[in-house]
Amino acid sequence: EAGVAQSPRYKIIEKRQSVAFWCNPISGHATLYWYQQILGQGPKLLIQFQNNGVVDDSQLPKDRFSAERLKGVDSTLKIQPAKLEDSAVYLCASGGSGGELFFGEGSRLTVL
Amino acid sequence: ILNVEQSPQSLHVQEGDSTNFTCSFPSSNFYALHWYRWETAKSPEALFVMTLNGDEKKKGRISATLNTKEGYSYLYIKGSQPEDSATYLCAGAGGGNKLTFGTGTQLKVEL
Numbered sequence: 656e657a658g659v660a661q662s663p664r665y666k667i668i669e670k671r672q673s674v675a676f677w678c679n680p681i682s683g684h685a686t687l688y689w690y691q692q693i694l695g696q697g698p699k700l701l702i703q704f705q706n707n708g709v710v711d712d713s714q715l716p717k718d719r720f721s722a723e724r725l726k727g728v729d730s731t732l733k734i735q736p737a738k739l740e741d742s743a744v745y746l747c748a749s750g751g752s753g754g755e756l757f758f759g760e761g762s763r764l765t766v767l
Numbered sequence: 768i769l770n771v772e773q774s775p776q777s778l779h780v781q782e783g784d785s786t787n788f789t790c791s792f793p794s795s796n797f798y799a800l801h802w803y804r805w806e807t808a809k810s811p812e813a814l815f816v817m818t819l820n821g822d823e824k825k826k827g828r829i830s831a832t833l834n835t836k837e838g839y840s841y842l843y844i845k846g847s848q849p850e851d852s853a854t855y856l857c858a859g860a861g862g863g864n865k866l867t868f869g870t871g872t873q874l875k876v877e878l
Contacts, residue, residue: 658810659810686864690868695870696870697856697858697867697868697869697870698811698868699868700865700866700867703865710863710865711863711865746810746811750864753816754799754801754860754864755813756811756813756866757810757813758803758810758811758812759810760808760810761810
């Protein structure tokens with residue numbers, strides 16, 4: 656069974672530029688999550704989708720972050736414009752039947 | 768669930784040592800407690816999902832216990848090996864499987 660796919664693995668941009676991350680969850684998983692993990696902190700939930708609907712985006716900085724999950728399969732997380740404090744690992748996960756999350760390898764963003 | 772705390776922040780042990788970490792969480796509004804292992808340059812991997820007070824789960828040399836009344840979980844590793852070196856994350860789940868993660872315990876097992 657293929658795992659959660661994410662791209663790109665690494666991205667370096669200047670502040671005020673934009674960036675997009677892509678995630679393809681495990682086939683059949685209805686729930687998809689985007690987490691932000693800043694160095695020294697635990698992963699923080701940015702947005703949770705159930706199929707193509709948003710369940711929770713209360714911690715998503717909506718002035719600069721956006722996410723979509725068209726057709727209830729893969730998802731894109733965008734940051735525009737990026738700030739220095741957005742430097743982090745962006746983790747995508749999908750939900751298994753036992754409640755556990757299956758994570759991708761993450762996209763490491765560095766904002767200069 | 769807010770304010771999930773883990774201790775210690777980091778741990779260095781020798782190969783063969785047994786070790787344990789703690790995860791504490793508010794006992795109100797509890798639904799489930801998750802443990803994940805995150806090795807460098809890999810994806811976080813689920814170890815356990817526990818829901819019932821008194822739950823004990825085991826996977827090889829790793830086991831975990833859960834006390835929902837007092838709001839803590841312990842993760843034990845018996846006979847640590849270098850391949851156990853990783854960050855161990857716990858997360859509390861409220862309704863809708865929304866997880867709040869702790870900051871993790873970074874384990875380094877040395878030869």
